[in-house]
Amino acid sequence: MEVFNLTSSDPSTFILMGIPGLEPAHVWISIPFTMFYIISLLGNFMLLFVVGKEQTLHKPMYLLLCMLALVEIGTSTSIVPKALCIFWFNFKGITVSGCLTQMFFLHAGTMMHSAILVTMAFDRYVAICNPLRYATILTNARIANLGLVGLIRSVLFILPMPLLLSRQPFCATRIIPHTYCNHMAVAKMSCGDITVNRIYGLVAAFVVMGLDLMLIALSYSLILRSVLRISSKKAYQKALNTCTAHLIVMLISYPTGLLSTLTYWLGEGIAPHVHIMLANLYLLIPPMLNPIVYGVKNKELRDKVGKYTFKMCSH
Template sequence: MSKRDRHLNHLVEVFNLTSSDPSTFILMGIPGLEPARVWISIPFAMFYIIGLVGNFMLLLVVGKEQTLHKPMYLLLCMLALIEIGTSTSVVPKALYIFWFNLKGITVGGCLTQMFFLYAGSMMHSAILVTMAFDRYIAICNPLRYTTILTNTRIAKLGLVGLLRSLLFIMPLPLLLSRLPFCADHVIPHTYCDHMAVAKTSCGDITVNRTYGLVMAFVVMGLDLMLIALSYSLIIRAVLRISSKTAYQKALNTCTAHLSVMLMSYTAGLFSTLIHRFGQGIAPHVHIILANLYFLIPPMLNPIIYGVKNKELRDKVSKYTSRMCSHWATDFKSV
């Protein structure tokens, strides 16, 4: 089939979908890479499953082990829940598109997906800020750590982060719901990205564009400033440590958080900027990178913390060995 014929079939498909239900958006997946969508779906599915297994394992181990009921592990559980939620709001729909060509999504479903997606991302940022504060107290004021950061206080900080996310993200779908949308309702993406949806409107999207950009830079900028402040104080305290062993131990406690933070913020900011200013970048490149933001961190974060945290690593190994022994016993008894 020639390129022209494929393009005509694509237009007919879009016309049939949109004309049958004008209240439905069409998520096109990754335009330009339709012939390779099955191959693209393989790493998508693999990364998603690994992320789910790792994060659920983290939740299971921390929930079962009383010795892990500490502020740091409570924050890790919050992070795991957010990553399960955000990746699940994106990846299954992308796989439906790749495998079954199910591209339709209602306007209400699209706005709901967008809300949970961005609220989860902002909550993720709030947890990273709290984790930076946790590391600051642990290194700079260790004697008062247990009195300053209790589980109750961490839960309250998590609630504040949740309320902040709801307040800042709620205007996004509300502003979009007031816009008139063009007839085709075609979104060249695998999920309902805010600007991708806004660009399907026939109305003025200046307010939407400005609010999204200001929100991203103000909120993420503030969070990055707080993290930078925490780590500048941590570095100053670490440089004063005379013992080489204590110096390395202090740095090791921050390595995992720094890796997760750099991975998350770099991908998030890059995706935000490219969608607004990256007109010279091929659309399929941007869409793949945007999806990797919801695939790579959820997959790698449990691995990073499992490798860098000996206490957590030992508990995971214990539970893994126990489950393998249980399955082996069940297999022999069959």
């Protein structure tokens, strides 16, 4: 099986190596992978279930949380099952079409995740800076429309990546030193000119994400200016508390994502297994921690989750 996997020149198949250099430890590495994935699924599905069941939670903020949960379930599911097949059963083959499909869902999910974080920052800005107009500015329908805009943006920006690669001639050696089909990892398998792919990948990663970060920074600078004008200490603390969960989620998501991207583009001296571990943790840790962060920081959500957990345990 191993010899076949490493020498296969089937023109319709790529070979995903997993984590090069750490092959003997693949089974051990699969343990935290599986734990993170299961906790992520449980947390995000619980959030979706509770918000869906509770009429009082049918508000813009919780609708955004549901969008985030759906994206995180989709993004982590696009990579973890295949990675576990590599770790457990040494099933390293993936068809070219399967690889390009995985790449599309992975990168589109990442971009959609960023769009939702921008919308959440706008939600917090309106809640703190225009509280009296919050209900009229941010209706559930408007949040759904913003989510749709984010989805269309993700599809339009990411779709050219697999389409451009599908036109490339791939070399006989089709070994991808990764656990999943990352855009640049697949592009490097091509025997043709990948300049356009490189430039487009950089533009999509830094221009779009950079714009999102600028919008988030603008929202929070306006929030901070508004909060500093509050004279009541109690109101001041309440205003800050409404932003805490979102800030923590951003600090979990963006730095790990940017670090992973930068090590791929600039980290020639970084060991491949270090970069691949970082790339996987970026897609595993935020989906696991985000429902926990919101559950801990949001009393209304925490109480509802507690209610349903108690019901399930009592049965």
